[in-house]
Amino acid sequence: MTVAIVFFLAYLLFADGLDKGQSYGKRVVRTAVVDASNRMPCTYWKSLLRNLPIFLGVIDWIFIFGRTRQRLGDKLAKTIVLKIGSG
Numbered sequence: 525m526t527v528a529i530v531f532f533l534a535y536l537l538f539a540d541g542l543d544k545g546q547s548y549g550k551r552v553v554r555t556a557v558v559d560a561s562n563r564m565p566c567t568y569w570k571s572l573l574r575n576l577p578i579f580l581g582v583i584d585w586i587f588i589f590g591r592t593r594q595r596l597g598d599k600l601a602k603t604i605v606l607k608i609g610s611g
Contacts, residue, residue, distance in 0.1 A: 537575045540603075541568035550605075560604045573601035 539547035545556040545565030557566035557574065566574070574597040577584040587596045598604060 536578070538568050538571050540566045540574060541571035554608050555605050556608050557603050557605055560598075560602045563606075566601075566603055570601040570603055574598055574603050576600075 535547075540550070540557040542548075543565075545558050550556055557571070558564060559566070559570065574595075577595070577597040577600065580596070584596045587594060587599065592599075594604065
C-alpha cells in the first residue's frame, strides 16, 4: 500500500515532465504544459514546481480566474497549458 501511494504522489508531481510536456491525461485531451517564455516542453523540475501547490486546494486553482488564467503552480514554474493539434 505504501509503495502505491509513493508511486501515485510521484506521478502526480512529475507527470507533466513526461514526453512533450504531457501527462497521460493531457495526451488524451490534447494539451501540453510548456515553458511560458520559450514554449519548450515542461521539465521534471518545472512539473514539480507546478504541481506542489495542488496540495493548497482552492488557493491554487482560484488563480485561474485571473488575467493570465494560470494556476498558482503555473505562475511559480513559469509554465502555461496549450491546446495542441490533433495530428
